[in-house]
Amino acid sequence: MRGLEHSLPMQLLRAREAAMIAFRPMLRRHGLTEQQWRVLRVLAEYPALDAGELARRSLLLAPSLTRILQHLESAGRVRRHRDPCDQRRALFALTATGRRLFNRIAPESEALYARLEAVFGSAALLELTQLLQDFSAAVGDPFATDSSPPTGVSRAQGKIGD
Amino acid sequence: MRGLEHSLPMQLLRAREAAMIAFRPMLRRHGLTEQQWRVLRVLAEYPALDAGELARRSLLLAPSLTRILQHLESAGRVRRHRDPCDQRRALFALTATGRRLFNRIAPESEALYARLEAVFGSAALLELTQLLQDFSAAVGDPFATDSSPPTGVSRAQGKIGD
């Protein structure tokens, strides 16, 4: 059997662990988990989002997102209200407190990411993210936000078994 | 701020999710989780391993591994005994039942991995795994996490008293 330690899923796990190792202690000092930070980052880009869109953009499963939003709401960082056009939907937005927290953390997050880029190299980092994007697109991204066909995928090998 | 969805940690998460999406249902049909399968795969390569080595090779944190081994042991798939040379260590090995389970699953796992390779392309897959390995090595290097940039830049610009 092929070596487990060199398989793609393990390499992806190891690389992500290496990438995140510096972020978690920083976020913890601000009282956030990695996933809570992902939700805040997405919410910071929009005036309001429903839970479905939030789940897709933060790469969280619905049950996890439910718990995270309950926690963020009780901590006063997020506000919820029902969509008047569709009573099934719940809309979420940052509170002023949540916005301030985001504004405090964002520069630190940027600094850590910049260090990653400096250590690994901008070119290599770009190449890696492109290759990862190609892979997700080729294999079939279950979290894909883009429903339109991949018009301009120039780097991917394309489908082989057509 | 940089786009969250195109950041490296998110791309790594998305790619891993895409890679694993077909494995989890298969493993579930055999009554295993992804992490339990990682432990069985590592144990299948050695007559016996202590928990520390098992944790490193399966990329699991010690507390997770403790629970997983307790579960596998009570299911009769793994056997434990203490290291006679060091009573702190616990050694683990597959039982005959565990070995048979591994032998049943291994070909299915191989088949799913082969499909990944066929869809994305062998060359691209090799390039990606190589790049991931480079990244983990570069970022995981303790010298890289130091505040000083790569060689060539002296500490003159930074704080002087280290």
Added chain:
DNA sequence: CTTAAGTACTTAACATGTTAACTATAGCGC
């Protein structure tokens, strides 16, 4: 021998991952 420091593993507490089942609303056809 005795004690202090280190190592290997476990336990605890809380948060998230994962699958399945559940509730409430929406949309459709009759």
Added chain:
DNA sequence: GCGCTATAGTTAACATGTTAAGTACTTAAG
């Protein structure tokens, strides 16, 4: 309206992720 199906979100149950603290053994100093 009524019933059917689909969708959005939640809850439940169990497994793992993550950090901190605890336990048992080892090692080395005194």
